[in-house]
Amino acid sequence: MGSGLSIYTAVQSFAMKCFPFHYGEKKEEQKSMQSISVLSNSSTYPVGDIGKSGSELNSQGASDISTDSLRGTSFPSLSQRPSNLRVFTVSELKSATKNFSRSVMIGEGGFGCVYKGLIKSVEEPSRRIEIAVKQLGRRGVQGHKEWVTEVNVLGIVEHPNLVKLVGYCADNDERGIQRLLIYEYMPNRSVEHHLSKRTETPLPWSRRLKIAQDAARGLTYLHEEMDFQIIFRDFKSSNILLDGEWNAKLSDFGLARLGPSEGLTHVSTAVVGTLGYAAPEYIQTGRLTSKSDVWGYGVFLYELITGRRPIDKNRPKGEQKLLQWIRPHLSDGKKFLQILDPRLERRDMFKSSHKLAAIANRCLVKNPKNRPKMSEVLEMINRIVESSATESPQLSLTDLASTEASQDSEVKHKKRIMHLKLAENNWFLKIWRRKQVRTS
Ligand SMILES: Nc1ncnc2c1ncn2[C@@H]1O[C@H](COP(=O)(O)OP(=O)(O)OP(=O)(O)O)[C@@H](O)[C@H]1O
Ligand SMILES: [Mg+2]
Numbered sequence: 001m002g003s004g005l006s007i008y009t010a011v012q013s014f015a016m017k018c019f020p021f022h023y024g025e026k027k028e029e030q031k032s033m034q035s036i037s038v039l040s041n042s043s044t045y046p047v048g049d050i051g052k053s054g055s056e057l058n059s060q061g062a063s064d065i066s067t068d069s070l071r072g073t074s075f076p077s078l079s080q081r082p083s084n085l086r087v088f089t090v091s092e093l094k095s096a097t098k099n100f101s102r103s104v105m106i107g108e109g110g111f112g113c114v115y116k117g118l119i120k121s122v123e124e125p126s127r128r129i130e131i132a133v134k135q136l137g138r139r140g141v142q143g144h145k146e147w148v149t150e151v152n153v154l155g156i157v158e159h160p161n162l163v164k165l166v167g168y169c170a171d172n173d174e175r176g177i178q179r180l181l182i183y184e185y186m187p188n189r190s191v192e193h194h195l196s197k198r199t200e201t202p203l204p205w206s207r208r209l210k211i212a213q214d215a216a217r218g219l220t221y222l223h224e225e226m227d228f229q230i231i232f233r234d235f236k237s238s239n240i241l242l243d244g245e246w247n248a249k250l251s252d253f254g255l256a257r258l259g260p261s262e263g264l265t266h267v268s269t270a271v272v273g274t275l276g277y278a279a280p281e282y283i284q285t286g287r288l289t290s291k292s293d294v295w296g297y298g299v300f301l302y303e304l305i306t307g308r309r310p311i312d313k314n315r316p317k318g319e320q321k322l323l324q325w326i327r328p329h330l331s332d333g334k335k336f337l338q339i340l341d342p343r344l345e346r347r348d349m350f351k352s353s354h355k356l357a358a359i360a361n362r363c364l365v366k367n368p369k370n371r372p373k374m375s376e377v378l379e380m381i382n383r384i385v386e387s388s389a390t391e392s393p394q395l396s397l398t399d400l401a402s403t404e405a406s407q408d409s410e411v412k413h414k415k416r417i418m419h420l421k422l423a424e425n426n427w428f429l430k431i432w433r434r435k436q437v438r439t440s
Contacts (some may be wrong), residue, residue, distance in 0.1 A: 032054075085155050086167030093117065093169055097133055109238070111146060111254060116185060119166075119359050130185035131166055135178070135367030136379030146254025147179045153230060153253040163241055164250035186249065188242035191278040195237060195307050198220045202343035207246055208304040209352060214248035215240055219297060222256075223290040223374045229259030231267075231288055235296035236277045237303055259290055261370070274286030276310030276322070277385050279370055288427075291368035297377065298363025302326060305360070323364070330357065354387040360382075 028373050076269050096117035097104050107114040112135045121225070123126040137141050147168075154165035169180040183212055188194075191211055194203045215235075222230040233255040241251050268288040271278070279295035282288055299310050302322055307314075310322045319325045329335040333354075340346055365371050372380075 005213070019268040024199065036135065044195055045362075059118050079408040085151070085165060086182070087166050088169040088171075088180070088182055089167060090171045090173045093133055093180055093182070096131065100133075100135065104278035106132065108137075109252075111252075115285065117182075119182075129166075130187075132183045132185045133183040134183065136180065144179065147181065149256060150181055150252070150254045153256045155221070157216060157226070157230070159221045160247065161214045161221065161249050164248045182264075182404045183251065184243075187241060187244050187250075190238045191240040191248065192237035192309075194242070195309075200312075202307065205344050205349040206353070207379075209240075209356070209388060210246070211240065212301060212304060212356065213378070213381045213385050215250065215297065216374060218375040218382050219293055220378045222250075223259070223293065224316075229290060231257045231259050232293050233257055233288070234273050235293050235300065236274050237300060240300075243281060253389065257288060265289065272341070279368065288375070289368055291371045294363045294371045294374060294377065296376070298371075299323065301356055301360035301363070305341065305349075305356055306339050309345060330361075331428075347403070352384050355384045356381075 005015065019287060041440070054169075079314075081101045095101065095245050096119050097115040100113075100115055100254050104116045105113055115133045115135070117131045117133050119131055121129050126409060136147055151165070151168050154162070158164075163186060164184040166182045166184060167348070168182060169178060173176055197383050219232065219235070222232055230253075232253070233251065235250070238246050238422055239250060239252040242248055247354050255272050257267060257269060266289045268286055269288045271283055273282070273292075273296075277296040279292040282292045299322070303310060306322065308322050308325075309318075312320055312322070326339050329339045336354065337346065359377060363377065
């Protein structure tokens with residue numbers, strides 16, 4: 001059941017009609033609107049408060065999307081496209097989620113709480129479909145903007161590696177306006193969840209490679225496969241969700257942005273995104289290109305390799321920033337072994353993790369122009385996935401045992417290094433030695 005109006009018109013008219021006059025925040029919102037126009041005229045922005053968690057490097061400065069969305073300049077061509085989004089009422093969603101019961105709550109992010117729900121299929125009313133319902137918890141202009149952008153973007157894109165938006169709700173109940181987003185349910189949760197220490201079973205290496213491939217497909221589609229470009233801007237492991245067959249899909253398009261118009265090299269925006277993933281030139285200048293996503297993808301590859309978070313305040317000082325910590329470990333194969341996720345069998349990942357690190361290094365080149373396009377990254381990942389399916393481990397089981405007991409004896413030590421030297425890709429090290437990554 002699609003909306004009669006185009007999605008953009010529906011969302012925009014909702015925004016115009018309702019937004020400034022509810023929640024009793026009129027003054028504050030008007031103030032925000034003023035600051036928006038100032039921000040959107042400026043070409044560079046100061047780095048925001050990077051001490052925050054969640055998606056915001058600078059929540060106030062994130063206004064450019066909203067302004068554009070509300071004015072209709074951010075995704076102009078998108079509104080023309082047909083949208084199959086369902087429009088839900090609050091009462092439908094209440095009955096789908098046991099009245100937003102905590103018992104069906106599956107997560108909480110910067111946008112608000114997420115609940116699991118069940119709805120009837122439109123095509124076959126006897127069939128029930130599982131959904132995830134995201135309830136906008138954050139008051140104020142920023143949360144609203146992200147809601148509008150998410151509906152605008154996800155209403156028109158379609159790809160197996162992007163989470164499907166089933167519909168949305170912008171409805172009144174006794175508490176005022178409710179703004180919700182309804183997605184396909186992703187039963188295997190986020191990649192971040194599986195990489196965290198909380199999970200008992202670590203993600204197997206082959207699955208990590210497939211996730212890297214799926215995520216690269218999703219980004220390639222956004223950057224290069226439509227008649228307009230979308231920059232995701234918030235690429236990170238918590239925004240990569242896994243379906244029942246462990247296919248990875250990108251979610252959370254609230255910060256997405258149209259790429260530069262023809263003839264322009266970048267878009268100037270406020271700096272938003274997540275600390276640890278944002279590209280250095282974007283943080284410094286606010287100049288956004290698709291290569292900012294490529295940087296975030298490179299960080300993510302190292303997350304898959306190491307099982308560590310890009311920034312982890314619970315680790316010792318020298319290990320808190322992932323990119324800083326790994327750097328000295330890339331000079332030789334023995335040291336490289338030390339950064340591999342200790343929960344995984346090294347023999348399964350030995351060779352392909354080197355290759356994946358080599359791709360990560362190319363994504364993490366300081367000059368964005370020298371980073372590969374996502375389609376090039378995808379090609380490289382495809383080759384790794386193909387060869388890892390057939391490759392035999394480089395190390396024998398005996399060698400692996402010695403690898404695990406790394407400090408055992410000098411002799412074993414040397415033997416292992418010899419094997420590693422044979423196995424490592426020279427190009428990987430060469431790339432790294434150019435010292436392209438600056439992490440401080
Ligand atoms: N479509 C979905 N299906 C299943 N679970 C989901 C879905 N969308 C979100 N979730 C769950 O809800 C959690 C919170 O998601 P949300 O996107 O709101 O926050 P986040 O990604 O953790 O942080 P941020 O707000 O910084 O993006 C996710 O980690 C995930 O476990
Ligand atoms: Mg998210």
